[in-house]
Amino acid sequence: MGGIGFERRQITAEAGAKPRRQRGALPTRPGMARKNARGRRRLPSPGSGALVVVCVEFALVAAVAVLALAVAVVVSVF
Amino acid sequence: MLTRPSSDDLRIIGQFTGRIFLAFAGVSVLPLVAAIGVGEWAPGGSFLLMLGVFAILGAALTRLPTSRPLDIRHGVVVVALGWLLVPAVAAIPLALSGHFSDFIDVYFDAVSGLTTTGLSVLQDLDHLALSLNLWRHLLQFLGGLGIVVVAVWLSVGGAGLALSRSEGREDKILPSISSTSRFIWRVSLVHMAVGVAVLFGVSFVFLGFTSGRSLFHALMIFFAAFSTGGFSVQSTSLGYYHSPILEAAAGGIMLAGTMSFQLHFALWRRRFREAVRNLETRSFLTTFVTLLVVTMVGLATLGTYHGILGHARQGLFQFLSAHTTTGFSTVPSSELAGWTGLAFAGMVTAMALGGMAASTAGGVKALRVGLTAKVLKNESKRVMMPPGSVIPIGYFQDGHRRMTVEVAHAAMFITLLYLGLYLVGTGVGIAYGYSLQDALFESVSAGGTVGLSVGITDPSMPVVLQIVYMCEMWLGRLEFLAFFALIGTLWSAVRGR
Numbered sequence: 001m002g003g004i005g006f007e008r009r010q011i012t013a014e015a016g017a018k019p020r021r022q023r024g025a026l027p028t029r030p031g032m033a034r035k036n037a038r039g040r041r042r043l044p045s046p047g048s049g050a051l052v053v054v055c056v057e058f059a060l061v062a063a064v065a066v067l068a069l070a071v072a073v074v075v076s077v078f
Numbered sequence: 079m080l081t082r083p084s085s086d087d088l089r090i091i092g093q094f095t096g097r098i099f100l101a102f103a104g105v106s107v108l109p110l111v112a113a114i115g116v117g118e119w120a121p122g123g124s125f126l127l128m129l130g131v132f133a134i135l136g137a138a139l140t141r142l143p144t145s146r147p148l149d150i151r152h153g154v155v156v157v158a159l160g161w162l163l164v165p166a167v168a169a170i171p172l173a174l175s176g177h178f179s180d181f182i183d184v185y186f187d188a189v190s191g192l193t194t195t196g197l198s199v200l201q202d203l204d205h206l207a208l209s210l211n212l213w214r215h216l217l218q219f220l221g222g223l224g225i226v227v228v229a230v231w232l233s234v235g236g237a238g239l240a241l242s243r244s245e246g247r248e249d250k251i252l253p254s255i256s257s258t259s260r261f262i263w264r265v266s267l268v269h270m271a272v273g274v275a276v277l278f279g280v281s282f283v284f285l286g287f288t289s290g291r292s293l294f295h296a297l298m299i300f301f302a303a304f305s306t307g308g309f310s311v312q313s314t315s316l317g318y319y320h321s322p323i324l325e326a327a328a329g330g331i332m333l334a335g336t337m338s339f340q341l342h343f344a345l346w347r348r349r350f351r352e353a354v355r356n357l358e359t360r361s362f363l364t365t366f367v368t369l370l371v372v373t374m375v376g377l378a379t380l381g382t383y384h385g386i387l388g389h390a391r392q393g394l395f396q397f398l399s400a401h402t403t404t405g406f407s408t409v410p411s412s413e414l415a416g417w418t419g420l421a422f423a424g425m426v427t428a429m430a431l432g433g434m435a436a437s438t439a440g441g442v443k444a445l446r447v448g449l450t451a452k453v454l455k456n457e458s459k460r461v462m463m464p465p466g467s468v469i470p471i472g473y474f475q476d477g478h479r480r481m482t483v484e485v486a487h488a489a490m491f492i493t494l495l496y497l498g499l500y501l502v503g504t505g506v507g508i509a510y511g512y513s514l515q516d517a518l519f520e521s522v523s524a525g526g527t528v529g530l531s532v533g534i535t536d537p538s539m540p541v542v543l544q545i546v547y548m549c550e551m552w553l554g555r556l557e558f559l560a561f562f563a564l565i566g567t568l569w570s571a572v573r574g575r
Contacts (some may be wrong), residue, residue, distance in 0.1 A: 049346040050268045056345055058330045061398075064370065065326070067539075068394035072372055072386045075378035 079386025096139025196308025196529025308405025376420025405529020
């Protein structure tokens, strides 16, 4: 029988709906929870990445415009 | 056995619906300030009335005492009710404007706005007050981002995950729903800054508009394009501007709106290989290129446009508007009704398939199209290969994923529901004497939240057809789950124990 699994089941059954922090599942070092939360909140900053997205979008529009023009030319020839 | 919802369940649903109302009360300040700023006192008064109704309803409902947190069962009902009730209150300023003949017309316009469809029965659009135009376009922008994203941003907090899933947004981009919501807002605001600047420059330099008029038109076009909504300040939509440069700029923003926020995230983080490998990206590009060629060839056979440039420009813009489910047009609806044969097939299929999941676009969605194609391919392989052969059943979408039976069933089931929705609307249209082609086009346009029209949608259309189209827009935007949950809740309230 796996000791860890047994312990986990026991903790879950006893603790019931207690918050995870009270079940001892989270790191106990002071400030760790806040540090983790800060990591979760971190978003990519709107720097050059945002410009890349905009450039990709306009490049796609240009590409489909060229495709539409090419199809129109081919169709008009035939 | 069905369990009758307890009074606590109803209070939870009421409380979170109230929070959505409060969020919209906050947003209502924007058109009110605009109306006061430009001296439009009558619309200003109607915005004040709307703000008051949102605030009173929101404050009353949020005071309901609850003992449990919101879960997914409550979330779907809250979302379904939110998408039904918010347009009813948001329609107040439009109802008092004198541009509609009855409340059904007003509600139709508000539902069309919030679901980012863009079909409109508004009379004399060219003379609508500036602040009312701002409100219509703002509704589209907020509807595109999702009521829940607005509510999470303003008030709902941790319960947003249950609400967000209810609105058809399955995946979180970042670990928490509030950070995902903030990322969606950041993407939207960056695009707003770039998009409005480009559109302002085009209007000011190439169209000769004054700076104030350029800014207003740029902002309105951005709201409608990024939300893939398709409302316009002018009754002739983007055809009013006669500018290929403006159409190209709007096209870029429409494409940005139809891209999933996961794809935005991948590109933002410069994960180009991942972005290209995604099943959804490949599926969207495949249908886009194939259907564009079909539409262009169809247009050529009709001979509607004589010059090569005119053919390419009109064909591409209407097609881009259809596949991104935006609904802008540069040709009149009577001319669009003349797009028959292959051009009609290409346009209707593009509208039906729509954009990407977790974007502002509507339609079946490219991810479901890709998954359905993958399932069909696997099943074909299973038939062709010797018995007992091992067939790989995975796909790549933000990482390797297993094609489970549940995933395949869900994708194909929702696809079938969309097809059924389109057909029901078509049947009702035919029953009212419209041709099969026109009825199918308009029904797919409503169900796919596109907004292109061949002329059926106008102030004189039959009321029943109007209600059917409203249901199509609502179901198409919420992707059915919330509807079934609402019906289930009502049924269990009546028949449950």
